[in-house]
Amino acid sequence: MSRHSQHSSGPMKGLAFFGAAVAVLALVAAGFSHYNHRTQNDPTMLHSGSEITVGLDGPAPESLDIRSVAGKELDQALIGNVYETLVGRDQSNKLVPSIAESWEVSKDGLNYTFTLNPDMRFANGDALDSTDVVYSLQQTIEKNFIGAQDLTGLKTVKNPDTSTVQITLNSPNPRLLRALSSRAGIIYDASANINYAKQTSGSGPFTVHNFTPGGPIVFVRNPLYWKVQAASSQMTMRYYNSEDGLQQALKTGEIQLAVLRPSDSPQPFRNDKKTNVSKGITTSKVVLALNNNPDSIFSDQRARTAVRYILDNEAIAKSQPNAAAALNGPISPLEPGYDDLSATFPHNLDEGKNDINYFGPSYIGNVTLLVPSEYTSLGQQIVEQLQATRLNPVMQVVDDDTLSQRVADGDYKMAITTMQGPNDVGAFANGVFGYQNSQAQQDYRNALASPNDIDFQNNLRAYSKSVSSDAACAWLYTESSMVVANNDVTGYPKNMTDEYLPLRDVRLK
Known part of the structure; x- marks a missing residue:
């Protein structure tokens, strides 16, 4: 058995969903989904720290519902910022721990065991545990959310305790871990009751403070984030219909960081000594x-x-x-x-x-x-x-x-x-x-x-x-992958920014 890293936990009565191929039965012991969940007030006030506006060349999202709205815009904005996935990936596109701090895969490729980080929490205060992982996978498959096609072949999903999730497959799927680092692996709050088109319920370093369909998205730092806090207290995403618009917004100070499309040329930005062009x-x-x-x-x-x-x-x-x-x-x-x-x-x-x-x-x-x-x-x-x-x-x-x-x-x-x-x-x-x-x-x-x-x-x-x-x-x-930043902005990603734009470490010097 290949081992990513090691963690042990005691046994506990669990929760599972079963099926042939992609069919999955309803959750049992529904009351368990509320076990160990504590709700606090949703944080909306701004905190100390820098406030940065990011400009993107492309259309603004009309909805925040990442479960059912296609397009890279929501992946850019929400994954790694508002929502986290069971498995993560780094700037080299390598798989790394995220919600799961470790995982094991059996030699035949049919059994996956994920050990979750302790003391995780959603932005609304609810505890994040294995119940939420099972719920999220179940919802994605049963409701055919985007990414469900990457979860075919699941035979059983169980959570024997609050920190362990076990997945059994009908046949090997070597792309499963990578799928769990994308939309298919987003972990939602099983206790949340929100309008996903306008609201979010994630565990990431930011939470959505304000959203206007087709307009900017304003994120604020999530003070309950279970890992390192976001470096900036507020992050705003503004959308432009051309690289000329981005260039003008940088000059006027409307934005401090510009994310170009892959087909954009960085040449117009290179003559401004107040900015730095990073090419990934x-x-x-x-x-x-x-x-x-x-x-x-x-x-x-x-x-x-x-x-x-x-x-x-x-x-x-x-x-x-x-x-x-x-x-x-x-x-x-x-x-x-x-x-x-x-x-x-x-x-x-x-x-x-x-x-x-x-x-x-x-x-x-x-x-x-x-x-x-x-x-x-x-x-x-x-x-x-x-x-x-x-x-x-x-x-x-x-x-x-x-x-x-x-x-x-x-x-x-x-x-x-x-x-x-x-x-x-x-x-x-x-x-x-x-x-x-x-x-x-x-x-x-x-x-x-x-x-x-x-x-x-x-x-x-x-x-x-x-x-x-x-x-x-x-x-x-x-x-x-091209990013243009004011010289006093640090911590921004450089690779794959057309689809994955984690902003937790972005800040002013």
């Missing part, structure tokens, strides 16, 4: 999709290989302001199973020309390159690198909806797109861009059946090598 990395990948369907030249591996040789990924990554690092496979450096595959298709123009010259001009036909407007300069660079060959693509700049529809319809030869999210890695085992490869499919099945994380990552590396060697598409680079 995300899990978002920019790729050149190649249509693998039978009526496309890229159904032939040799044509796909030609593109991989011709494109100079390193030069592309260096020239694109939103690029963190060149990429040569389906897994980014912050994701499990990453492997440096830069040697698979090193830039070799002659080799690429030889491959594409195998095909006659009539067979190649017209090669369209669909480009979203925000990636116009990238599209132009790709055209420049390919135009000396028989491919010679014609660039068409389209909006996001048109791009999605045309890719779905197969109405393209090449398209610049992004891939992101915890399940996007397996897309090449599921026919994305019309790609089919039985070896890649088997490698990915092996990964999902892995009983432990070591086997999972090894099998992912085998899968990644299969699809990269077969040139399933042309991976270009991992997008950067």
Whole structure:
């Protein structure tokens, strides 16, 4: 049995929910959900410390209901700030203790035992214990909250005492711990009775003080937080519809910290000596999709290989302001199973020309390159690198909806797109861009059946090598995570800020 860390606790009558696959029965002993829960007044007054306003490039949430409203905006705002998850993750996207201070996984990958931290409390004063964990998992599955799809295969969930949760699976799920560090793992207060669209009931370092749909969100320090208190007494999130708006807000002092989208350019912010541009990395990948369907030249591996040789990924990554690092496979450096595959298709123009010259001009036909407007300069660079060959693509700049529809319809030869999210890695085992490869499919099945994380990552590396060697598409680079802060602001995160923005340590010097 692999062991994350060690903790022991005495036995106590527990609570469980059972089911086949994802079906889970109702909680028993309902009175136990109130056991050891004590309610105090909800803290709303401001406390001493710095007050900081964070600006974000993107739409403001219309609701706070993270259980049912999709989109990264709520993940950014609430996870790690207002809500905490059973398992946490750090700035390297590694799994770390959170609500659970430790966990054990059996050798067959079917049994998980979580030991919770002692003396945890929600912002309203209610104690947080194993009852709340069981309740939260039950609610997510039974009510099909966002993240429920990541909890399939749960057989039983039990809490033999207030500090222990035991999960049994029908079959191994090596992605479970990572799922429990996202929405599927948010722990809600079993005793709370609130309007989740306008209110929150979390255990994080902040609580929501004021929220206007489509407007700012004001957080205040949670004085009952069970770990290190938030460094700032108040944190306000304001939303802007462009990076120009962010830049102006920084200049006027309306905000002290700006979080850019991955596709934004940091260049306009670099000339202000009063601010500092920090560049991290995300899990978002920019790729050149190649249509693998039978009526496309890229159904032939040799044509796909030609593109991989011709494109100079390193030069592309260096020239694109939103690029963190060149990429040569389906897994980014912050994701499990990453492997440096830069040697698979090193830039070799002659080799690429030889491959594409195998095909006659009539067979190649017209090669369209669909480009979203925000990636116009990238599209132009790709055209420049390919135009000396028989491919010679014609660039068409389209909006996001048109791009999605045309890719779905197969109405393209090449398209610049992004891939992101915890399940996007397996897309090449599921026919994305019309790609089919039985070896890649088997490698990915092996990964999902892995009983432990070591086997999972090894099998992912085998899968990644299969699809990269077969040139399933042309991976270009991992997008950067960019934060611009006044020089007197410290403690802000730098990686994955497009989806995970913990602000507990942010403060003025």
